[in-house]
Amino acid sequence: VIALLTDFGISDSFVGIMKAIILTIAPETVLVDLTHAIPPQDITAGAWALATAVPYLPPDIIMLAVVDPGVGTKRRAVAICWGRRIFVGPDNGLATPLLLAEEPDKAIILDRPEYWLEQPDSRAISSTFHGRDIFAPIAARLAHGFPFEFLGSKIDTASLVRISWERAYRDGNIITGSVLVVDHFGNLITNIGSDLVAELFQANDINATVGNKQVHARALSFGAGPEYEAFWYPDSSGHAGIAWRNGNAAEILGITRGTSVRVCLY
Amino acid sequence: VIALLTDFGISDSFVGIMKAIILTIAPETVLVDLTHAIPPQDITAGAWALATAVPYLPPDIIMLAVVDPGVGTKRRAVAICWGRRIFVGPDNGLATPLLLAEEPDKAIILDRPEYWLEQPDSRAISSTFHGRDIFAPIAARLAHGFPFEFLGSKIDTASLVRISWERAYRDGNIITGSVLVVDHFGNLITNIGSDLVAELFQANDINATVGNKQVHARALSFGAGPEYEAFWYPDSSGHAGIAWRNGNAAEILGITRGTSVRVCLY
Amino acid sequence: VIALLTDFGISDSFVGIMKAIILTIAPETVLVDLTHAIPPQDITAGAWALATAVPYLPPDIIMLAVVDPGVGTKRRAVAICWGRRIFVGPDNGLATPLLLAEEPDKAIILDRPEYWLEQPDSRAISSTFHGRDIFAPIAARLAHGFPFEFLGSKIDTASLVRISWERAYRDGNIITGSVLVVDHFGNLITNIGSDLVAELFQANDINATVGNKQVHARALSFGAGPEYEAFWYPDSSGHAGIAWRNGNAAEILGITRGTSVRVCLY
Numbered sequence: 072v073i074a075l076l077t078d079f080g081i082s083d084s085f086v087g088i089m090k091a092i093i094l095t096i097a098p099e100t101v102l103v104d105l106t107h108a109i110p111p112q113d114i115t116a117g118a119w120a121l122a123t124a125v126p127y128l129p130p131d132i133i134m135l136a137v138v139d140p141g142v143g144t145k146r147r148a149v150a151i152c153w154g155r156r157i158f159v160g161p162d163n164g165l166a167t168p169l170l171l172a173e174e175p176d177k178a179i180i181l182d183r184p185e186y187w188l189e190q191p192d193s194r195a196i197s198s199t200f201h202g203r204d205i206f207a208p209i210a211a212r213l214a215h216g217f218p219f220e221f222l223g224s225k226i227d228t229a230s231l232v233r234i235s236w237e238r239a240y241r242d243g244n245i246i247t248g249s250v251l252v253v254d255h256f257g258n259l260i261t262n263i264g265s266d267l268v269a270e271l272f273q274a275n276d277i278n279a280t281v282g283n284k285q286v287h288a289r290a291l292s293f294g295a296g297p298e299y300e301a302f303w304y305p306d307s308s309g310h311a312g313i314a315w316r317n318g319n320a321a322e323i324l325g326i327t328r329g330t331s332v333r334v335c336l337y
Numbered sequence: 338v339i340a341l342l343t344d345f346g347i348s349d350s351f352v353g354i355m356k357a358i359i360l361t362i363a364p365e366t367v368l369v370d371l372t373h374a375i376p377p378q379d380i381t382a383g384a385w386a387l388a389t390a391v392p393y394l395p396p397d398i399i400m401l402a403v404v405d406p407g408v409g410t411k412r413r414a415v416a417i418c419w420g421r422r423i424f425v426g427p428d429n430g431l432a433t434p435l436l437l438a439e440e441p442d443k444a445i446i447l448d449r450p451e452y453w454l455e456q457p458d459s460r461a462i463s464s465t466f467h468g469r470d471i472f473a474p475i476a477a478r479l480a481h482g483f484p485f486e487f488l489g490s491k492i493d494t495a496s497l498v499r500i501s502w503e504r505a506y507r508d509g510n511i512i513t514g515s516v517l518v519v520d521h522f523g524n525l526i527t528n529i530g531s532d533l534v535a536e537l538f539q540a541n542d543i544n545a546t547v548g549n550k551q552v553h554a555r556a557l558s559f560g561a562g563p564e565y566e567a568f569w570y571p572d573s574s575g576h577a578g579i580a581w582r583n584g585n586a587a588e589i590l591g592i593t594r595g596t597s598v599r600v601c602l603y
Numbered sequence: 604v605i606a607l608l609t610d611f612g613i614s615d616s617f618v619g620i621m622k623a624i625i626l627t628i629a630p631e632t633v634l635v636d637l638t639h640a641i642p643p644q645d646i647t648a649g650a651w652a653l654a655t656a657v658p659y660l661p662p663d664i665i666m667l668a669v670v671d672p673g674v675g676t677k678r679r680a681v682a683i684c685w686g687r688r689i690f691v692g693p694d695n696g697l698a699t700p701l702l703l704a705e706e707p708d709k710a711i712i713l714d715r716p717e718y719w720l721e722q723p724d725s726r727a728i729s730s731t732f733h734g735r736d737i738f739a740p741i742a743a744r745l746a747h748g749f750p751f752e753f754l755g756s757k758i759d760t761a762s763l764v765r766i767s768w769e770r771a772y773r774d775g776n777i778i779t780g781s782v783l784v785v786d787h788f789g790n791l792i793t794n795i796g797s798d799l800v801a802e803l804f805q806a807n808d809i810n811a812t813v814g815n816k817q818v819h820a821r822a823l824s825f826g827a828g829p830e831y832e833a834f835w836y837p838d839s840s841g842h843a844g845i846a847w848r849n850g851n852a853a854e855i856l857g858i859t860r861g862t863s864v865r866v867c868l869y
Contacts, residue, residue, distance in 0.1 A: 072357070072360055072364075074353065074357060076350070076353075079787060080787030080788075081347070081613070081636075081638060081639070081640055082638060082640035082786075082787050083638060083652065083655075083786050083787050084608070084637040084638045084652045084653075084655055084656040085786075085787070086636075087606065087608075087635055087636055087637035087638060087656055088637075088655070088656050088659045090635045090636075091604075091606060091635055091656065091659050091660045091661060091664070092659050094604055094633060094635065094661060095659075095660075095661040095662075098604075098633070098661075101360060101364070103353055103356045103357055103360065104347075104352075104353055104356075105350040105353035105354075106347060106348060106349060106350045106353060107347070108347055108348035111787070111788050111851075112849055120349065120350045121350075123349075123350055123354070124350040124353055124354050124357065126457035126458065127354045127357050127358050127361075127454075127457065127469065128357045128361075129357060129360060129361040129364075130361075132357070140825065140826065140849060141825075141826045142824060142825060142826065143823065143824025143825065143826060143827065144824055144826035144827060146826075188659075191658035191659065192658065194797070194841060197837070197838075197839035198823050198824040198836075198837065199824060199825060199836060199837070199838060199839050199844075200839030203659065203839060204839075254348075254349050254351075255345060255346030255348050255349050255351070255377070256346075256377050265460070291409065291464050292408060292409025292410055292464040292465060293406065293407075293408060293409065293465060294406065294407045294408065294409060294410035294412075295409065295410060304464075304465060305463070305464065305465070306463075306465060307463035307465050307466030307469060307470075309460060312465075317378055317406060319377075338623075338626055338630075340619065340623060342616070342619075347613070367626060367630070369619055369622045369623055369626065370613075370618075370619055370622075371616040371619035371620075372613060372614060372615060372616045372618075372619060373613070374613055374614035374615075386615065386616045387616075389615075389616055389620070390616040390619055390620050390623065392723035392724065393620045393623050393624050393627075393720075393723065393735065394623045394627075395623060395626060395627040395630075396627075398623070520614075520615050520617075521611060521612030521614050521615050521617070521643070522612075522643050531726070557675065557730050558674060558675025558676055558730040558731060559672065559673075559674060559675065559731060560672065560673045560674065560675060560676035560678075561675065561676060570730075570731060571729070571730065571731070572729075572731060573729035573731050573732030573735060573736075575726060578731075583644055583672060585643075
């Protein structure tokens with residue numbers, strides 16, 4: 072199984088081309104789209120989407136992830152391996168949460184053009200679509216059984232690029248964090264992670280600000296939330312989220328990604 | 338084959354996570370997306386999309402349908418069986434048109450956690466994403482050959498929730514109905530169903546209002562419709578629709594879902 | 604493998620229905636979405652998306668392409684064959700770039716209803732959704748091994764509809780062309796094709812106008828482009844494109860598809 076995550080959108084045939092290439096090289100592959108709607112060039116949003124999905128992927132998954140503002144520059148193209156789990160994509164921090172969650176076994180730089188796409192009509196490899204020309208063929212060859220080490224030169228896993236990946240922290244009875252992402256429903260997912268979520272929901276009372284808004288209510292499901300008021304809920308990602316019952320919290324509150332969050336526990 | 342229909346959108350990895358879970362449990366499954374663009378929490382729109390697709394699905398289809406504003410509340414999670422056809426989803430009326438079309442053979446409530454998702458890192462089951470934690474694993478186990486009755490306790494099919502599902506009706510030479518849905522092209526699909534469509538198109542003349550607009554023209558295909566005028570056409574769903582040739586009828590007419598429709602036949 | 608390209612969008616279940624029909628007739632088929640976001644009824648945009656993807660498709664691909672403003676009129680439904688590669692769709696010019704790239708071996712008109720969809724509930728074939736009623740079943744039967752000639756009557760390949768498909772041309776040191784398409788990232792892809800791209804990038808200097816804007820900079824990758832200025836780059840489609848580093852060139856420049864382009868080489 073190859074899981075795909077990109078910022079390519081679905082209005083062009085970029086993703087379809089990558090899939091066609093994979094199925095040409097490895098016809099038995101099963102393809103799963105995580106999402107292709109990562110905001111263009113937004114490595115952090117891509118890393119978050121990947122982090123959310125990873126615990127639910129099959130153990131021998133190949134993650135083909137392409138959010139790649141540096142395509143065609145000197146940023147490295149890499150494959151990273153944790154046991155039977157492999158990441159294929161640019162070395163620009165997209166894999167950060169995976170690297171933080173578990174130290175990888177090994178990594179390679181994709182420096183062997185003989186395993187890239189054989190260009191039709193003897194075109195040169197593109198400098199703008201390595202998803203097609205490098206990453207998809209490499210993922211397909213891995214799925215097809217090529218040994219990891221054949222596809223590139225070994226590199227030190229400590230050299231892999233990591234982006235800043237801040238989690239909310241607690242200081243006394245104050246949790247300080249921010250809004251990590253706004254989901255399709257307009258729920259605000261914060262970086263208040265599994266260690267602090269329980270405290271937020273078990274406190275007798277809370278006093279919380281999100282940007283310039285107050286959000287005091289708490290509920291364990293959307294349906295149990297108050298009407299006409301934003302409320303905290305335990306998001307399925309394991310983080311604390313803010314929702315509006317039958318409404319779009321982000322739009323109603325006017326809150327966007329990155330907004331700071333402060334929760335006082337009582 | 339499992340057919341998926343949700344209001345999850347495709348900008349997050351919700352759908353990808355469900356698919357990854359299914360493929361982990363039942364790797365041989367073929368997945369078909371009906372749509373994930375049901376407006377958030379809109380059970381009626383989800384029921385319509387399901388109803389439109391059902392006649393064209395393989396006979397042994399498992400329909401995994403999640404439009405679930407009551408997730409985490411006391412609304413039941415169910416599986417419903419008609420011969421080899423199975424619906425898995427919330428018991429909130431989403432299956433109404435299927436229940437109206439044919440009495441089901443049996444139904445169960447999904448009350449056996451041992452068949453739900455084995456949570457990674459011993460997390461608790463979420464109260465906001467039963468698509469991931471209950472419905473996808475159950476659908477996957479059914480696809481994998483688990484007997485229906487193993488997965489939950491039998492319930493009376495008469496107890497299944499049904500939402501109001503009004504069809505247009507004829508009284509004398511007047512058909513009264515409403516706009517059920519606006520499709521991707523801006524066509525207005527009405528609840529004037531197969532029994533009345535023929536009458537609308539065979540009448541010598543019609544006099545029709547849709548909201549505050551007059552739509553008199555009729556055509557049997559888009560290309561045969563008049564230019565610069567809205568016209569009735571027989572939609573592929575078996576219902577009467579209103580289109581604008583090479584244009585978006587909903588936008589041009591300013592008509593939305595739910596608008597009332599009145600057709601006088603001559 | 605069947606590759607799908609339509610203007611059906613993904614908000615309705617049109618595409619899901621086509622896939623379900625294919626999997627019912629030919630359960631072993633692998634389906635790849637090229638895109639379903641072709642602007643409604645825009646044959647030229649569909650032809651471009653198809654042309655871009657074709658060089659990367661498996662050799663024995665069946666392309667099921669439906670952008671079909673004339674559905675239900677006298678426009679022909681056809682299948683076209685180049686060796687093991689087959690196009691199934693309306694005869695309205697959607698296949699133009701494929702026909703220009705290589706003369707087909709043979710073509711048929713889909714005039715044998717016994718191979719179309721067996722309508723549920725003995726409905727009549729629709730006049731608005733031949734994707735469901737004709738093209739998907741025909742593509743599925745081809746994938747399932749039906750001989751091409753069984754599915755319709757032979758027609759002269761010279762009779763297939765071709766739309767105007769202009770490429771940029773060079774006259775002295777002036778290249779004259781236009782913007783073919785705007786991609787998901789806002790890059791402007793021009794009709795300056797592979798013959799002229801090299802000249803544009805190898806010239807000592809250029810002086811270029813796109814609509815009423817000047818675009819002089821050139822770069823071989825996005826990351827190598829200047830900041831705060833539009834620049835030419837070699838697009839992965841083999842055409843010359845115009846991008847804005849970490850931005851949406853089309854929005855920033857206010858340029859849309861069809862805008863004329865003039866490049867003076869020095």
